[in-house]
Amino acid sequence: MAHHTITTSEKEVFDQQGFLVVRQVFSAEEVLAIKDRLAYWISRALSGLKEGQKPEGDTVSCEGVLVQLEPLVAQGKVSVSDPLKAARKIWNFVAPDAFFWKIASDPRLLDRVAALLGPDIKLYADKALLKPPEIGVEKPWHQDAPYFAIEPKENAHVAAWIALDKATKENGCMEYLPGSHRWGNLTTTTTDTYGLGHLAADATQLDTSQAVTVEADPGDVVFHEGMVLHYSGPNRSPQPRWALIFDYVSARCRYTGPEPKPSYPLLRGKEYPDGL
Numbered sequence: 001m002a003h004h005t006i007t008t009s010e011k012e013v014f015d016q017q018g019f020l021v022v023r024q025v026f027s028a029e030e031v032l033a034i035k036d037r038l039a040y041w042i043s044r045a046l047s048g049l050k051e052g053q054k055p056e057g058d059t060v061s062c063e064g065v066l067v068q069l070e071p072l073v074a075q076g077k078v079s080v081s082d083p084l085k086a087a088r089k090i091w092n093f094v095a096p097d098a099f100f101w102k103i104a105s106d107p108r109l110l111d112r113v114a115a116l117l118g119p120d121i122k123l124y125a126d127k128a129l130l131k132p133p134e135i136g137v138e139k140p141w142h143q144d145a146p147y148f149a150i151e152p153k154e155n156a157h158v159a160a161w162i163a164l165d166k167a168t169k170e171n172g173c174m175e176y177l178p179g180s181h182r183w184g185n186l187t188t189t190t191t192d193t194y195g196l197g198h199l200a201a202d203a204t205q206l207d208t209s210q211a212v213t214v215e216a217d218p219g220d221v222v223f224h225e226g227m228v229l230h231y232s233g234p235n236r237s238p239q240p241r242w243a244l245i246f247d248y249v250s251a252r253c254r255y256t257g258p259e260p261k262p263s264y265p266l267l268r269g270k271e272y273p274d275g276l
């Protein structure tokens with residue numbers, strides 16, 4: 001089986017910038033299959049809403065899969081008939097769905113993650129951010145690791161951000177502050193834009209003119225380090241901007257959250273007695 005590792009220069013880019021773009025990892029057919037499967041779960045979860053049912057808060061659940069409505073939809077300010085254009089986020093689909101387990105364990109991702117994170121890899125979270133046309137809101141500047149109940153925060157997490165649509169500046173592609181994974185934890189405030197209560201960095205303290213905008217085609221993957229500052233803007237276009245994201249962490253990390261500790265599946269390598 002081919003080994004999909006990264007080159008020395010790719011590793012250097014990742015170490016220096018905190019993110020690395022790898023183009024055309026998944027084929028157009030694979031991307032369509034992923035989108036179909038996400039659409040299946042979103043439609044199932046939101047099917048009750050078509051009949052006028054109101055969700056509890058902004059999130060609905062279906063067999064453990066969670067779907068969060070876009071804030072303008074949840075607040076009743078915009079009415080969207082197509083459920084696929086009403087959802088902001090879907091998560092927890094790997095546990096109940098072997099299709100997504102296979103994608104999360106795909107060697108094209110795990111070989112590269114192993115080269116960046118080390119050989120012992122657990123899945124901390126799986127999600128898709130959907131940024132629907134015209135109404136998808138921004139995700140403020142933040143680092144991921146401060147969201148996670150893990151220690152240490154540095155060199156412990158790699159996200160694989162997989163473009164499922166063409167992602168452009170206009171529909172809210174990813175933006176990164178290169179090198180910011182070495183700046184320590186700046187994700188220390190809460191912004192309540194749109195009632196989403198995001199943990200975020202204070203953007204007024206950041207020189208965002210240094211940000212690198214990463215436009216992507218379907219099937220491209222951005223690997224980013226858990227402490228790199230990143231942002232995605234609102235979707236002002238008529239096109240959706242779906243992305244699938246797996247948060248991989250080192251199995252050596254300690255768990256720092258409340259008991260009982262959730263079970264984080266080991267995807268590769270070995271468990272550690274004091275590890276996650």
Ligand SMILES: O=C(O)CCC(=O)C(=O)O
Nearest residue numbers: 129139144230232243245
């Ligand atoms: O996909 C996006 O718009 C934002 C993703 C993100 O910020 C994250 O995965 O932490």
